[in-house]
Structures are given as structure tokens and as C-alpha cells.
Amino acid sequence: MEIKYWKxxxxxxxxxxxxxxxRLALSLKEQSAIEIVKEITxxxxxxxxxxxxxxxxxxxxxxxxxxxxxxxxxxxxxxxCGFFSAVFAKEATVKKVYxxxxxxxxxxxxxxxxxxxxxxxxxxxxxxxxxxxxNIELPNNSVDFVFDFYSLHHSNNLEKTFRELFRVLxxxxxVLCFDKARSNxxxxxxxxxLLDKEYPREAKINMGIDPSAIHTRRMNGEYExxxxxxxxxxxxxxxxxxxxxxxxxxxxxxxxxxxxKKMISIFPIKLQIFINNLLLRNKKVxxxxxxNVIYTxxxxxxxxxxxxxxxxx
Numbered sequence: 319m320e321i322k323y324w325k326x327x328x329x330x331x332x333x334x335x336x337x338x339x340x341r342l343a344l345s346l347k348e349q350s351a352i353e354i355v356k357e358i359t360x361x362x363x364x365x366x367x368x369x370x371x372x373x374x375x376x377x378x379x380x381x382x383x384x385x386x387x388x389x390x391x392x393x394x395x396x397x398x399c400g401f402f403s404a405v406f407a408k409e410a411t412v413k414k415v416y417x418x419x420x421x422x423x424x425x426x427x428x429x430x431x432x433x434x435x436x437x438x439x440x441x442x443x444x445x446x447x448x449x450x451x452x453n454i455e456l457p458n459n460s461v462d463f464v465f466d467f468y469s470l471h472h473s474n475n476l477e478k479t480f481r482e483l484f485r486v487l488x489x490x491x492x493v494l495c496f497d498k499a500r501s502n503x504x505x506x507x508x509x510x511x512l513l514d515k516e517y518p519r520e521a522k523i524n525m526g527i528d529p530s531a532i533h534t535r536r537m538n539g540e541y542e543x544x545x546x547x548x549x550x551x552x553x554x555x556x557x558x559x560x561x562x563x564x565x566x567x568x569x570x571x572x573x574x575x576x577x578x579k580k581m582i583s584i585f586p587i588k589l590q591i592f593i594n595n596l597l598l599r600n601k602k603v604x605x606x607x608x609x610n611v612i613y614t615x616x617x618x619x620x621x622x623x624x625x626x627x628x629x630x631x
Contacts, residue, residue: 319430319441324449326420334420337539338525343423345526351435354428358399359467360621362524367619369436372405375616379494382587383563385630386492388412390462393486395451396420396469400429400444404436406465407443416456418447451479456486463487466495468622472539476547480555487631493552499545499562499625501607509542512605545607548627557629563591563610565617565624583613 326334334340339358346354356362380388389411394403397417406415417433419425425446433441449455451473464483473479483493500509513536519529527533543551549560568579582590594611606625617624 319433319444319446321425321429321446321448322416322455323422324418324447324455325453326448326450327453330420330450333539334422337421338527339421340423341526343421343427347427351432354399354432355401355436357524358424358428359401363621364619369405371616371619372402373408375620376402376405378614378616379626383561383626383628384492384494385559386463386490388463388494390488391460392416392463392465393418393454393456393461393483394465394467395483396466396472397429397446398467398469399424399432400446401432401436402465402467403444404433404441407433407437407440412443414443414445416445416447416461418449418451418454420448420450422448452482454482454486458485459488461486461488462491464491464493466493466497468497470495471497471541471543474541476543476551477555480551480557484556484631489631492628492630493557495548495627496624497548497627498622499548499607499627500542500605502544502546504542504544504605508605509544512542513540545609545625552627552629557631559628559630561628562607563612563626564606564608565626566608566611566613567618567620567623568613568615569618579613583615587612 346357356365360367388406388409391413392406392415394415394417397403397419400417403415403417406412417429425448429446433444437444464487470479514534517533517535522529522531522533545562552560568576568583582593585593590612591610595609598608598611604623606623
């Protein structure tokens with residue numbers, strides 16, 4: 319698998335060298351590909367998820383939501399060990415995927431093993447790139463689609479990042495985000511409260527951090543953006559046609575909640591959205607925006623429910 323090294327600002331490089339994922343990557347070198355994926359891509363909180371389920375989820379989104387299909391040249395931002403890039407590479411319509419990840423050890427030590435395991439004979443379609451969101455060393459108008467799996471919310475300047483994505487996308491290209499859009503009802507103080515929440519003991523241990531040390535989500539490079547913040551940043555960066563859906567679990571909640579989800583999930587997607595928008599208008603789920611809710615078993619084993627966002631150039 320080819321690996322490219324793109325420019326990273328000195329301050330960011332130093333921060334990444336000290337980040338727990340740099341050390342974690344070395345500790346996982348001898349693990350199997352699936353164990354690496356569980357740890358790096360899903361933060362060790364999706365033990366039952368498998369490649370077949372992810373394939374099905376991508377196919378579901380491709381079929382039901384995208385105006386333009388997944389084909390041509392792709393770019394995954396915050397690619398981690400390259401798992402989703404490898405999933406895309408298996409598609410006959412996809413020619414190449416640039417898997418952009420800022421942690422060098424993950425790209426060098428883990429990505430080749432994962433990509434080979436998942437993509438097999440198509441692994442040569444994936445190009446590992448050590449670099450950052452805001453300095454993508456690809457030509458203007460060279461990429462057909464960009465994919466994000468819970469990575470873009472780590473950007474400290476969404477509009478700056480989105481302008482770079484806009485630059486490399488071809489006209490008609492799109493950004494597909496599996497991320498988290500917080501409720502528009504949350505105040506800045508409430509968002510700050512989420513960022514200052516300390517990780518639990520077990521999470522610190524998994525990160526290789528002293529469990530007695532204070533370590534918050536803010537300290538881990540997280541940022542919180544409401545749905546309206548995502549939309550404004552995308553549109554201000556030149557994109558058009560912002561779309562948002564909330565992909566929700568069917569297997570959570572009480573008995574009556576599960577019965578409702580099972581019943582509503584059999585309806586066509588547009589009808590399901592209409593009904594849910596009426597009934598769930600003022601509801602919050604983990605402080606996420608729950609407009610345009612769609613219930614599907616395809617996210618039951620995901621670590622989180624998904625804010626599905628799409629924009630087009």
C-alpha cells in the first residue's frame with residue numbers, strides 16, 4: 319500500500335506526537351486487523367460490529383440518500399486505520415481512495431494490515447496519507463467524494479476545513495459525514511459543559527492515560543457543533559444543498575419504544591421522516607439534533623447514533 323507524507327504544521331505535529339493514539343498504535347502492531355479496527359475506528363465500544371454490517375450501512379446510504387453515487391476518486395478525512403477507505407475500495411465503481419490520517423504511527427504500522435484484510439485484492443486502491451484536514455496536497459477539482467466518520471468535529475475551524483474540502487472536490491462532488499450534530503437548542507455554555515466533561519476511568523485506561531489524571535473531551539481535541547453550525551460552515555464555504563438525517567438505533571429504549579421503532583421502520587423513508595418529525599419534535603437524544611429521524615437496525619451495533627450530513631459542490 320502506497321503511503322504519502324503531507325505537510326503538518328509544527329505545532330500540530332508536536333501535539334500529535336504527544337497524543338495517546340501515537341502510543342496506542344505501537345501497542346496494537348501485533349493485533350489482528352479486526353481488533354485494530356475495534357480499537358482505532360470504534361474506540362473499543364462496538365465489539366459486535368462486523369464488516370458485513372458496515373457494507374450494508376454504506377449500501378443503505380448510497381441507495382437511499384445520495385444524489386450522486388459513490389464512485390471515482392474518494393478522500394476519507396480522519397481515516398484512522400483506513401477501515402472505511404478499504405470498504406469503499408471494494409466497490410467496483412471506486413477507482414482510488416486517499417485515506418488521510420494525522421497520526422503517522424497509525425498509517426505506517428496499522429493501516430496496511432487493515433486495508434489488506436478488508437479490501438483484499440483491491441487494497442492497492444487505497445493510498446495512506448499522513449497529513450491534516452487543512453492542508454490536503456491534492457489538486458483542485460480532483461476528488462469525487464469526501465467521507466468523514468466522526469472526525470470533522472475535531473476541526474477547530476470548520477469553515478477553514480470545509481474550504482479545503484471544497485477546493486479538492488470536483489464540481490458535482492459531495493461530502494458525506496457520519497458525525498454528530500448537536501441540537502440547535504443547546505447554548506454555548508451547554509456545549510462548553512459537554513467539552514469539559516471528564517472521561518470515565520475505563521476510557522482513560524483504554525487511552526493509556528493515568529486513570530487518576532484529569533482528562534476531558536476538550537483536552538482530547540474535541541469540539542462541539544450544533545446542526546446550524548455545521549450547515550452555516552458548509553454553506554459559507556461554497557457548498558450547496560445541505561442535508562441532514564438522524565440514523566437511530568432500533569434496539570434501544572423500553573418495550574413500547576422498541577415496538578414503535580419496529581413499526582415505524584417498515585414505512586418508506588420519506589413517510590417515516592414525516593411521522594417522526596411530528597412526534598419527536600421536541601425530543602433530544604444524547605443532545606443530538608433528531609430532526610429527520612430514521613430507525614434502522616444497521617446502526618444498532620454502532621458506537622453511537624449517526625448524524626448523517628451531506629453537501630454538494
